[in-house]
Amino acid sequence: MKTILSWSSGKDAAYTLHRLIQNQQKPDLLLTTVNQDFERVSMHGLRIELLEKQAEALQIPLHKIPLKKDVDMATYNQIMKRHLENLKQQGHDKVLFGDIFLEDLKKYRIQQMELVHMQTGFPIWGHTTKELAIKIIESSIKAIVVSTNAKVLDESFVGRLYDKNFLNDLPTGVDWCGENGEFHTFVYDSPDFKQPIAFKLGDKTYKTYKPCSKKDENHYKKNVKNTAWDTGFWYIDILAL
Secondary structure, three states: OEEEEEOOOOHHHHHHHHHHHHOOOOOOEEEEEEEOOOOEEOOOOOEHHHHHHHHHHHOOOEEEEEEOOOOOHHHHHHHHHHHHHHHHHOOEEEEEOOOOOOHHHHHHHHHHHHHOOOEEEOOOOOOOHHHHHHHHHHOOOEEEEEEEEOOOOOHHHOOOEOOHHHHHHOOOOOOOOOOOOOEEEEEEEOOOOOOOOOEEEEEEEEEEEOOOOHHHHHHHHHHOOOOOOOEEEEEEEEEEO
């Protein structure tokens, strides 16, 4: 059986991989969705160059799925299905995810993988995120916070190291692993990297997002009460050296 790890470029994926390697279950492929218009990792805003450096440091092949910036959910599902079917034909049978406690997301993943007759796995599922955050840091995985949801974390949190000081400064209600989308990270070093990734911090930017289709907007309003769709995010550009 050949396995795929859904690779976000962040700490949860890196810790999931670390656990797999410790258990002699190193995946055969990393899978990442990227924004083809901006050449960045989706949601994280990380330059593709740095994503590729991560795969090189891990010595694991990388499969990128390019998506347009305004892709709607139906198109997203179609593109994902096509890529997964191709990977299935190449002998990949199972996709692993670094999700922790979001039941709806886990259910969605399983349903999508069933459409292409692939198995799923969630190696760090069910962990208490406060305990997991400490385990990530103590494992020597090193990460930079590259984006934050501006509703809960201001720009001062972007560009910081993901460490115990960062955790102690988080406002009440913000998950220590950012499992609710409060923040995203870029892993620049790990016990599983053959070498750290050299980088420097660039400029901070603020961006807002709207639904890509009326169907997506209605789905959002149905599932998220008392919350407007328009969401602002702070990003920091990370430049490879």
